[in-house]
Amino acid sequence: MTDLVLEPNIDRPDDLYADLLEAHEGLDEAASAALNARLILVLANHVGDRELFRAALAAARNAGS
Amino acid sequence: MTRIFETPLYPYARSRDQDAQATIRHPVIVAGAGPVGLAAAIDLAQQGVPVVVLDENDRVSHGSRAICFSKRTLEIADRLGFGEQLVQKGVRWNLGKVFFGDRKVYEFNLLPEEGHRRPAFINLQQYHLEHDMVSRLRQLQAAGAPIDLRGRNRVTAVVPHPDHVVLTIETPEGPYALEADWLIACDGAGSPVREMLGMGFTGRVFEDNFLIADVTMQADFPTERWFWFDPPFNPGQSALLHKQPDGIWRIDLQLGQSIDRTRETEPERVKARLRQMLGPEVDFELEWVSIYSFQCRRMERFREGRVIFAGDAAHQVSPFGARGANSGLQDTDNLCWKIKLVLDGTAPETLLDSYTAERIQAADENILNSTRSTDFIAPKSANSRMFRDAVLDLSAAYPFARPLVNSGRLSLPCTHDDSPINGPDGLADGPSRTRPGSACPDAPLASGDYLLDQLGNGFTLMGLATDAPGISGLRVVDPGGRITPELRARYLGDASSALYLIRPDQHVAARWSTADGATVEATLARVKAGG
Numbered sequence: 001m002t003d004l005v006l007e008p009n010i011d012r013p014d015d016l017y018a019d020l021l022e023a024h025e026g027l028d029e030a031a032s033a034a035l036n037a038r039l040i041l042v043l044a045n046h047v048g049d050r051e052l053f054r055a056a057l058a059a060a061r062n063a064g065s
Numbered sequence: 066m067t068r069i070f071e072t073p074l075y076p077y078a079r080s081r082d083q084d085a086q087a088t089i090r091h092p093v094i095v096a097g098a099g100p101v102g103l104a105a106a107i108d109l110a111q112q113g114v115p116v117v118v119l120d121e122n123d124r125v126s127h128g129s130r131a132i133c134f135s136k137r138t139l140e141i142a143d144r145l146g147f148g149e150q151l152v153q154k155g156v157r158w159n160l161g162k163v164f165f166g167d168r169k170v171y172e173f174n175l176l177p178e179e180g181h182r183r184p185a186f187i188n189l190q191q192y193h194l195e196h197d198m199v200s201r202l203r204q205l206q207a208a209g210a211p212i213d214l215r216g217r218n219r220v221t222a223v224v225p226h227p228d229h230v231v232l233t234i235e236t237p238e239g240p241y242a243l244e245a246d247w248l249i250a251c252d253g254a255g256s257p258v259r260e261m262l263g264m265g266f267t268g269r270v271f272e273d274n275f276l277i278a279d280v281t282m283q284a285d286f287p288t289e290r291w292f293w294f295d296p297p298f299n300p301g302q303s304a305l306l307h308k309q310p311d312g313i314w315r316i317d318l319q320l321g322q323s324i325d326r327t328r329e330t331e332p333e334r335v336k337a338r339l340r341q342m343l344g345p346e347v348d349f350e351l352e353w354v355s356i357y358s359f360q361c362r363r364m365e366r367f368r369e370g371r372v373i374f375a376g377d378a379a380h381q382v383s384p385f386g387a388r389g390a391n392s393g394l395q396d397t398d399n400l401c402w403k404i405k406l407v408l409d410g411t412a413p414e415t416l417l418d419s420y421t422a423e424r425i426q427a428a429d430e431n432i433l434n435s436t437r438s439t440d441f442i443a444p445k446s447a448n449s450r451m452f453r454d455a456v457l458d459l460s461a462a463y464p465f466a467r468p469l470v471n472s473g474r475l476s477l478p479c480t481h482d483d484s485p486i487n488g489p490d491g492l493a494d495g496p497s498r499t500r501p502g503s504a505c506p507d508a509p510l511a512s513g514d515y516l517l518d519q520l521g522n523g524f525t526l527m528g529l530a531t532d533a534p535g536i537s538g539l540r541v542v543d544p545g546g547r548i549t550p551e552l553r554a555r556y557l558g559d560a561s562s563a564l565y566l567i568r569p570d571q572h573v574a575a576r577w578s579t580a581d582g583a584t585v586e587a588t589l590a591r592v593k594a595g596g
Contacts, residue, residue, distance in 0.1 A: 037455035045465040 004055040070127035070192045074199050077123060077217035083241040091117050092408055094232065094245035096220050096258050099126060100191065101376030101393035102251035103198040106212055107145045107205065108401035112522055114408060115211035117243070119234060123216030125195035127353075132188050132307065132315055133387035137478040137504060139183040140517050140571065141398045147201040148183070151194060155187025156288060156308050163460070163470060164293040170461035180551035181507040182515040185475065188309050190279075191390065223248065223261045223372065230371050247404055248372045251393070254360075256378035262369060268362020269436065271383065273443045274320040278335055279353040281312050282343070292472040294442075294457055298341035303442050305472070306342075313352060316342070317384075319443060320356070330354050359383045361436050363428045367396075367421045375400060380428035385438035385473035388431040395478060396424050402522070402569035406593060415595035419486045427479035434474045441471035478504035481572065485596030488566060488575025488588040494559040495576060505571045506555045511547040520571050524589060529553075531562035534582035539589070542567075568592070 010016050023039075024032050047053050075098070082089045093109055095102045098120035109116045134142075134151065142148035162172045177185040199214070206212055221240065222233035230248040234241055250258035259266060286308070293304040302319035309315055316339065320329060328334065335354050343349065363380035367373060376393030400420050406412035444450035459466035481487065481502035490501050498506060508516045519525075519542045526533040527542040529552070535541070544552055557563050566574040566588060575588045 033451055034455060034458075037451050038459055041452075041455055041459055041466060041469070042463075 002049070002052060004052055004059060006059060069196050070125050073123040073216065074125060074196070075120070075123050075214045075216040077237050078215075079236075079238060080213070080215060080241075082243060083236070083238070088231070088242045088244050090229065090244040090246065091115060092246045093117070093249065093404065094119065094230075094243060094247075095249045095251055096232075097250070097252035097376075097378070098122070098195075098199075098214060098216075099251060099253060099376070100131070100194055100198065100390050101378075101397055102249070103195065103202060104141070104145060104394050105249050105251060105375065105397040105401060106214070107147075107198065107201055108397055109405065110202070110205050110210040110212035111145065112401065112405045113211070114401075114405055116213070117245075118212070118214045119218040119220055119232075120214075120216060121219035125192040125199070127192060130191035131194070131387070131390035132190060132309055133186055133391075133476075134189055134194065135186045135387060135391045135476040136181065136183045137476070138391045138394050139187065140507065141394050143183070143518065144398075144520075144522065144571070145201065146204070147197045150197040150200075151189060152183065152187060154193055154197075154310050155189040156310055157184050157187055158288045158290055158308065160287070161290040161292065163457075163472065164291065164296060165454075165457040165461070166295055167297050168461070170457055171467055173467065180509050180549075182517065183507070186387070188307060188315075190309055190311075190313070193310065194390075220252070220257060220261075223258055225262065225370050225372055227370065246371065246408065249397075249400070249404075250372060250374045250378045251376050251397070252378050254377040254381050256374070258372065259364070259374060259378055262372065264364055264369060264374075266362055266364055268360055268381070268432070270360045270362075271358060271439060271443070272322045273439075274322070274324050274326070274329075274356050274358050275384075276318040276320050276329060276335065276338075277353070277355050277357060278316045278318070278339060278351060279309070280314050280316060280339065280349040280351055282314050282347060282349040283312075286314070294453070294472075296342070298338065303472075304342060314349075318342075324356075326356050330356060357384075361432045361439075363425065363432065367424055368417055373400060373404075373417070373420065375424075379424070380432070382431050382435040383439045384435075385442060386431075386435050386476055387473070388435050388476045391476040392427060392431050395427060396420075398570045399424055412593045413595060416486070416593060417595075419484060419595055423479075423481045423484050426481060426483070430479050431476070438471050438473045442473075480504070486574065486592045487596075488592060489577070490575070491577035491580065492560050492563055493578075495563060496555055496558040499556050499565070499573055499576070501573050501575050503573050505565075505567060505573060508551040508555050509549050510544050510552065511549055512545045516542070516544070516552065517571060520567060521569075523569050524574070524592075525567040526585065527556075527565045527567060529557055529563045529565075531564055531579040533564060534580070534585055536582055536586055536589075539585075566592075 093116045095105050095118045098118050106116045106118045159175045219235045221235045224231040230245045232243050288308050291306040305317040307315040360381050367379045375396035382388045403416050444453050456466050456469045484502050487501040525540045533541045564580050565576045568574045574592050
């Protein structure tokens with residue numbers, strides 16, 4: 001398995017962040033949450049590897065606590 | 066017209082046992098004449114074990130019960146001598162459609178693997194199955210098999226002893242007692258035997274209610290499985306349409322929690338719902354309506370001394386994935402040859418511990434799968450629903466999301482990887498699907514026959530590009546000359562030769578690239594000893 005990348009890996013991070021906000025613009029809370037859910041699933045499929053996905057889940061969970 | 070579920074197939078008849086001076090002892094008594102109990106009885110009788118089946122009723126079950134029978138069940142039915150009838154009568158389908166809201170999101174073709182005698186599954190009313198099983202039982206009886214099916218014999222007390230069980234049985238002519246060396250309890254989800262022994266049955270109860278309607282329909286609906294998530298005619302819930310033989314369709318409507326059961330089963334209300342679903346131009350008649358909810362749970366162990374539990378009595382699942390009746394028939398498939406060896410005195414009782422180990426593994430697998438299907442079909446939280454809906458929306462646009470859609474996962478036989486009675490896997494390059502603990506996949510042979518039809522009811526050796534050593538009491542299957550591509554792919558893989566030791570229930574006990582008689586005999590002895 002490839003290790004989960006937790007070092008900076010995004011070229012031009014401000015642009016990517018702006019893309020994310022723009023995608024949610026004008027959406028109400030439910031539509032926004034639904035978009036996020038679809039986005040997670042699209043990215044999860046791209047990752048494919050279950051262990052890598054679980055590492056990402058753990059990383060997300062850790063940062064929030 | 067009198068229908069098969071209205072006719073007493075095994076009406077009460079006085080047994081000599083009821084007039085005996087001393088209580089009669091039978092080697093095996095089966096409680097319950099549903100599919101699981103009948104399978105146990107047929108299996109044992111076929112092997113020459115005398116068996117008495119007791120049921121409080123005297124006819125096949127009516128109403129909406131199991132309808133989907135998997136390939137493994139059909140293969141077991143073939144071994145028990147009633148597979149062909151099921152397949153002749155059953156409905157086959159390969160095309161499924163999935164709807165979300167008011168649109169079809171995708172359709173799929175099951176594209177079953179070629180080279181199997183039996184289809185991936187068939188749809189068939191449970192009463193047809195039971196009817197064919199009773200016919201098979203009668204056929205065995207006529208041929209002299211020691212099998213006795215007693216209608217309107219209700220078990221009212223069970224007293225376990227170290228080496229037998231005493232039963233009290235209520236009949237229309239009063240009670241009598243029987244003894245059994247072994248009692249197999251196949252008496253359903255509410256198992257009176259389980260209750261009488263005070264054995265626990267824990268798990269998860271689901272709150273959702275489902276309406277089942279079996280309808281006869283003149284409509285020219287295609288033979289497909291249609292599943293709706295959140296359809297306009299049943300907002301926020303799910304619906305399933307499935308074809309059965311005789312022009313009958315199974316319709317399954319999720320109703321949600323806290324409903325008024327009496328009101329929901331009123332024929333006019335049900336018909337109004339169905340008209341919304343099927344369209345106003347479709348004529349249909351209700352054959353059966355009922356409401357069910359379900360549990361996913363199992364007993365802690367499936368054997369208590371001389372009492373053994375099988376089928377719904379031992380474990381229950383949600384209906385999604387057709388894992389109820391199918392797993393019950395796999396229980397008795399697993400159990401009966403072990404009981405036979407123990408009764409013959411050629412195996413110790415501990416062999417039966419492997420029944421508990423293997424079938425608990427299977428029950429857990431079935432519970433896991435059917436619970437996951439339930440979580441997808443009837444999401445329990447807003448968040449769970451959000452991900453479910455996201456999957457469905459994505460499935461309309463992209464193939465990647467379709468495998469995530471879970472409206473029931475097809476029942477496949479469990480591979481008993483850690484079974485105490487698995488022998489060695491001495492075939493490093495062999496296919497994973499035929500490692501020890503696996504149910505043998507079927508394959509066509511050069512002769513035009515199918516492999517599973519050659520396996521019989523006992524232990525079998527099969528040599529591929531190697532000679533099977535001759536061992537007394539062990540049948541040898543000779544695939545005959547050329548090894549077909551399917552047989553090669555499923556049993557040899559990259560290996561140049563293979564020798565398989567196959568259990569009476571058509572599971573792989575051990576395999577080697579080649580082995581001598583002493584090695585095989587030692588393995589066989591270990592399997593029979595319970596590992």
